[in-house]
Amino acid sequence: MNQPANDAPIGIFDSGLGGLSVLREIRALLPHESLLYIADSKYAPYGEKPERFVEARTLQVCRWLADQGCKALVIACNTATVHAVQTLRETLPLPIIGVEPGLKPAAAASRSKVVGVLATANTLKGAKFARLLASLDGESRFLCTAGIGLVDAIERGDVGSAAVRASLAGFLQPMLDAGADTLVLGCTHYPFLTDTLVEMIGGRMALIDTGAAVARQLARRLAEHGIAAAPGAAPFTRYATTKEASHLQDMVAALLHVDAQAETIVIEPAPPLDAAAHVLR
Missing domain, CATH: 3.40.50.1860 (Rossmann fold)
Known part of the structure; x- marks a missing residue:
């Protein structure tokens, strides 16, 4: 070539x-x-x-x-x-x-050492993601959740409706309850939800985007x-x-x-x- x-x-x-x-x-x-x-x-x-x-x-x-x-x-x-x-x-x-999802920078940034990860189902079940997670064993506790429906909503241009907010609340509240102070946006669609996420979680979680x-x-x-x-x-x-x-x-x-x-x-x-x-x- x-x-x-x-x-x-x-x-x-x-x-x-x-x-x-x-x-x-x-x-x-x-x-x-x-x-x-x-x-x-x-x-x-x-x-x-x-x-x-x-x-x-x-x-x-x-x-x-x-x-x-x-x-x-x-x-x-x-x-x-x-x-x-x-x-x-x-x-x-x-x-x-x-x-790839920014697990390493999230682990470094987290003070509580509890990190939320929001990604697609296929990313979370992939061998590459499993290897990345295993390489950070012991550095933080990672709470991984599939953001079902979020990609479809963003593809429609919906980044802040009541339905999207309700979905996000369902994904994020268990992470917050477990003490997560950092959230990895593990899909390139999700940065378009940043404004909505900041409104919903304020300063309770830092957002990690690898763009x-x-x-x-x-x-x-x-x-x-x-x-x-x-x-x-x-x-x-x-x-x-x-x-x-x-x-x-x-x-x-x-x-x-x-x-x-x-x-x-x-x-x-x-x-x-x-x-x-x-x-x-």
Whole structure:
């Protein structure tokens, strides 16, 4: 594979809209870089899909990003990272940055040594998450809860309704009762709930979001490979989705306060839900 051009875009992938929270951090840290965001919203959310489907579909979408000339990939989805990042690194000759719940910084920040973790069901049951949790054995007590329904609500643009608040209260109250003083936002959708969370829990829990850490790791990898964009470059941001472009445009406006065009792209055929991951290798 030829060395990509320094002005080539960085591909950012999520099953839906949560990765926009990571894109926001990348744009803030790396304003000269061009970005290509793809939301596989036709098949979102991934959090409750079979693991083999997630791996196979993630590989499909990331191959599309590579075909678009991306110089690096950010897997801005905890579930896709858990189930597919190793396969991606074995398959695609690009720097690939994944995301994972910020358990380590949470353990370091917690005074009570009781940490709440809110993530998708698939992230919590993944082997990668289990290894991360085991590596921190003894540092803190981690109370892990699947945020059932939250991704769907955020995909609809609902980040503060009475129903969302009721769900959050049900997830968080047991953590607070157990003495948790820190909350890990273990899904890239969840930072869009920050304002609501702050209103609900005030200063009782510190929020840990890894989007900024992902942006810093991306910057390091670009520098290591000599493919960072030069200052003064004229960057673009392209938004694509496998569902309705108008919905992505509306959500970019609502969540990022950016007026942007989006496009619908087709990446087919998707693997069947019971597909073995190796069918796409």
